[in-house]
Amino acid sequence: xxxxxxxxxxxxxxxxxxxxxxxxxxxxxxxxxxxxxxxxxxxxxxxxxxxxxxxxxxxxxxxxxxxxxxxxxxxxxxxxxxxxxxxxxxxxxxxxxxxxxxxxxxxxxxxxxxxxxxxxxxxxxxxxxxxxxxxxxxxxxxxxxxxxxxxxxxxxxxxxxxxxxxxxxxxxxxxxxxxxxxxxxxxxxxxxxxxxxxxxxxxxxxxxxxxxxxxxxxxxxxxxxxxxxxxxxxxxxxxxxxxxxxxxxxxxxxxxxxxxxxxxxxxxxxxxxxxxxxxxxxxxxxxxxxxxxxxxxxxxxxxxxxxxxxxxxxxxxxxxxxxxxxxxxxxxxxxxxxxxxxxxxxxxxxxxxxxxxxxx
Amino acid sequence: xxxxxxxxxxxxxxxxxxxxxxxxxxxxxxxxxxxxxxxxxxxxxxxxxxxxxxxxxxxxxxxxxxxxxxxxxxxxxxxxxxxxxxxxxxxxxxxxxxxxxxxxxxxxxxxxxxxxxxxxxxxxxxxxxxxxxxxxxxxxxxxxxxxxxxxxxxxxxxxxxxxxxxxxxxxxxx
Numbered sequence: 001x002x003x004x005x006x007x008x009x010x011x012x013x014x015x016x017x018x019x020x021x022x023x024x025x026x027x028x029x030x031x032x033x034x035x036x037x038x039x040x041x042x043x044x045x046x047x048x049x050x051x052x053x054x055x056x057x058x059x060x061x062x063x064x065x066x067x068x069x070x071x072x073x074x075x076x077x078x079x080x081x082x083x084x085x086x087x088x089x090x091x092x093x094x095x096x097x098x099x100x101x102x103x104x105x106x107x108x109x110x111x112x113x114x115x116x117x118x119x120x121x122x123x124x125x126x127x128x129x130x131x132x133x134x135x136x137x138x139x140x141x142x143x144x145x146x147x148x149x150x151x152x153x154x155x156x157x158x159x160x161x162x163x164x165x166x167x168x169x170x171x172x173x174x175x176x177x178x179x180x181x182x183x184x185x186x187x188x189x190x191x192x193x194x195x196x197x198x199x200x201x202x203x204x205x206x207x208x209x210x211x212x213x214x215x216x217x218x219x220x221x222x223x224x225x226x227x228x229x230x231x232x233x234x235x236x237x238x239x240x241x242x243x244x245x246x247x248x249x250x251x252x253x254x255x256x257x258x259x260x261x262x263x264x265x266x267x268x269x270x271x272x273x274x275x276x277x278x279x280x281x282x283x284x285x286x287x288x289x290x291x292x293x294x295x296x297x298x299x300x301x302x303x304x305x306x307x308x309x310x311x312x313x314x315x316x317x318x319x320x321x322x323x324x325x326x327x328x329x330x331x332x333x334x335x336x337x338x339x340x341x342x343x344x345x346x347x348x349x350x351x352x353x354x355x356x357x358x359x360x
Numbered sequence: 361x362x363x364x365x366x367x368x369x370x371x372x373x374x375x376x377x378x379x380x381x382x383x384x385x386x387x388x389x390x391x392x393x394x395x396x397x398x399x400x401x402x403x404x405x406x407x408x409x410x411x412x413x414x415x416x417x418x419x420x421x422x423x424x425x426x427x428x429x430x431x432x433x434x435x436x437x438x439x440x441x442x443x444x445x446x447x448x449x450x451x452x453x454x455x456x457x458x459x460x461x462x463x464x465x466x467x468x469x470x471x472x473x474x475x476x477x478x479x480x481x482x483x484x485x486x487x488x489x490x491x492x493x494x495x496x497x498x499x500x501x502x503x504x505x506x507x508x509x510x511x512x513x514x515x516x517x518x519x520x521x522x523x524x525x526x527x528x529x530x531x532x533x534x
Contacts, residue, residue, distance in 0.1 A: 010368075012367060016364050020364070053409075053419075054370075054381060054383060054409055054422075056422055056424060059419050059422060061418075083370035083381075083439070084370070084372075084381050084409075085370075085439045086372070086416075086417075086437075086439070086510070086512065088416045088509060089417055092418060103439070104370075105364055105440055105441075106364055108364055111364075202415070
């Protein structure tokens with residue numbers, strides 16, 4: 001029998017939740033405050049926690065963050081149940097890395113359905129296993145930004161709290177592809193006085209889809225940001241988001257070398273043409289020299305032109321690397337870029353969007 | 361379907377620059393009575409969770425006891441629990457009609473339905489009556505400088521003295 005820990009300072013509601021969940025076949029443990037909830041969670045290792053937000057001393061968001069920081073608890077399913085029922089409150093709950101959010105008041109059947117859904121999905125739950133993916137190519141024009149944008153949107157669509165970072169010192173095109181008017185860029189942030197987690201959060205721009213974006217400047221930065229700031233930025237975002245997708249510059253410089261050391265996976269994108277193949281050979285050698293683990297590297301073939309180009313098996317043989325993914329040519333892609341309407345949103349069943357979805 | 365929630369009324373209280381979320385034990389009274397009670401300038405809160413308007417989802421801090429000046433509030437959002445916020449006879453008044461309304465207060469624009477006489481007289485609505493807070497039903501308050509930040513509720517009680525613009529639409533319903 002699955003165990004659910006209820007953390008809510010409203011004793012009446014605690015009792016109602018206990019009865020409801022017990023009738024639903026769950027074992028229920030209750031507590032009225034955050035610190036005791038954390039202690040009970042560590043001692044009992046429940047399958048799920050239902051956490052209120054408005055609790056004195058330690059609020060629900062703080063409780064959830066503490067749970068996610070604790071390796072023993074990080075995998076627990078967490079539902080925030082709160083009377084703070086506005087859209088900004090849902091965003092705050094997901095930003096705290098809860099798996100889901102439900103406003104009070106609620107219908108008992110709705111709660112049981114939500115709990116059941118979350119428990120069922122638990123086997124595929126990826127909450128604590130955060131992942132940062134760098135999308136990279138040493139050759140410009142092979143579609144890395146398009147791949148990064150659509151990858152981030154695909155992850156976001158899977159209810160994974162995702163941030164897309166355009167780590168180009170400028171000009172970056174993520175904002176353009178999302179038709180996003182970003183008031184702050186990562187260069188602005190890195191040149192600011194404070195480089196804290198909170199200041200990173202405030203420097204993000206939210207796309208209409210809900211995806212959080214750290215944009216690059218349109219005008220190239222006059223001086224490169226310090227590498228410490230890049231590390232702080234990546235680390236702060238990794239602390240906040242389940243998935244961080246970084247669109248890396250097409251240059252083997254300090255920014256890329258710093259970032260690549262802190263990503264879990266590198267999507268190395270190439271187009272089936274000679275120039276791209278040569279650049280990919282160069283990128284693989286540079287990463288080998290930098291002692292980047294080969295297991296991190298996932299090769300993505302992006303058929304970004306209508307003509308077939310080099311045969312993919314021949315490329316695999318030449319590189320000694322198999323492809324993780326093969327993205328087909330999509331005639332809608334140019335229009336999607338021009339209109340600032342990524343295929344993952346505008347034509348989610350198009351060949352390119354479908355191929356990226358299949359990879360996440 | 362029966363809804364399960366707290367016996368306390370959850371309200372979001374907005375001053376110019378901050379949001380205070382609170383859960384009020386009303387002890388037999390309704391929220392509008394407390395707000396419109398002219399015998400005291402202040403409203404005491406058992407507990408308040410404070411957020412800044414520019415990041416209204418983040419809780420800065422919580423305080424066990426707070427007091428707010430009613431005349432300095434802009435508006436109060438009640439997401440659900442109308443019966444704990446307004447007296448029933450106020451909502452059932454049969455000689456009044458509902459009018460679509462657009463109101464601006466500092467930093468926010470509010471839309472919803474207001475109850476007013478069939479021959480609606482805006483000047484009378486603003487100038488007469490002892491009640492400081494006007495109820496707007498099924499209302500949404502939108503942050504003017506960032507329209508993605510919205511607060512909706514069954515009821516928003518707007519402080520008349522904070523109102524900058526009040527517009528009433530021409531489609532009414534009984």
